[in-house]
Amino acid sequence: MIMGLGIDIIEIGRIANLIEKKGELLLKRLFTPDELAICGQAAHRLAGRFAAKEAFFKALGTGFRGFKWREVEIQNDALGAPYFRFSGRLQAHLEATGVDRTHVTITHSKEYAVAQVIMEKVKA
Numbered sequence: 001m002i003m004g005l006g007i008d009i010i011e012i013g014r015i016a017n018l019i020e021k022k023g024e025l026l027l028k029r030l031f032t033p034d035e036l037a038i039c040g041q042a043a044h045r046l047a048g049r050f051a052a053k054e055a056f057f058k059a060l061g062t063g064f065r066g067f068k069w070r071e072v073e074i075q076n077d078a079l080g081a082p083y084f085r086f087s088g089r090l091q092a093h094l095e096a097t098g099v100d101r102t103h104v105t106i107t108h109s110k111e112y113a114v115a116q117v118i119m120e121k122v123k124a
Contacts, residue, residue, distance in 0.1 A: 003099050004119035006058030008051040009112055015050060016043035032073045047113035048106040049074045052082065055117040056104070060094075067093075074104065082106050094119075 018026055019041055027036055031049065039045035053072050057063050071087035084102050086094065094100075101120040106113065 001121045002118060003097070003121050004059035004061060004117070006055035006060075006117045007115070008054035008058065009114045010047050010051045010054070012044050012047045012108065012111060012113055015047040015113075019043060019046070030069045032070050034075065035073055038076065044108045044113060048082075048108050048115060051113045052084075052104050052106050052115035052117065055115045056084065056102070059102075059117040059119050074106075 027041075027046075030053075031039070031046065035046075035049055039049065052074050053069060056072050057067070067090055071090045073085040074082050075085050076082055082104050084104055094102075098121045099119045101122050103118040103120070104115060106115045108114070
């Protein structure tokens with residue numbers, strides 16, 4: 001059963017401008033060390049992860065209330081497909097609300113990054 005659905009789009013240039021203006025301070029606030037190791041300062045990759053986090057919190061239905069950006073991490077599997085890794089606190093919240101599977105997809109073009117998230121309850 002679908003428990004939540006979220007989508008987000010962001011201009012890659014907006015992220016590039018923020019990186020230029022705010023630099024490391026912003027990056028360390030929004031992204032985990034592992035995400036920064038994967039993306040470096042590639043604005044299109046960071047924009048995709050930013051959009052995925054926004055879409056996640058939209059799907060959750062709470063926005064960022066009570067959680068931090070870095071409690072949601074986007075990793076990539078061996079084939080490059082993105083997946084979420086959550087802080088213990090956020091994982092416990094998902095379990096308490098019945099969410100036991102999350103799906104994320106990220107895409108980008110020259111100007112935009114888009115992400116979509118689906119949350120499911122699979123277990124009875």
